Amino acid sequence: MIPAKNPYRKLVLVCQNQREGDLNCCMKRKAGELYPKLKEAIKAQFSDVRVSRTGCLGNCGTGPTVVIMPDDVWLGEVGEGGIAEILEKLEK
8 A cells, every 4th residue: 555645625525325214314305416516616616625425424314414624524404505605614
């Protein structure tokens, strides 16, 4: 194993976990619709921020969950209306 270069200043994780039955999960709370909109908005403003889909982040009851790393900022109940606030957080 060798060290790999990190070309990004920040990494934004968007939970895309799907659970069976009546169990809460981010995908049932429109995370699938959020991801492409958030990615497009971030890509338009930042070249040094990566947006990635992720599996379960353990906050199914308050999804969709978005995490900004390395800042360790966890956001719940994120909808399209929260994209502008996420962009502000990425400026810091």
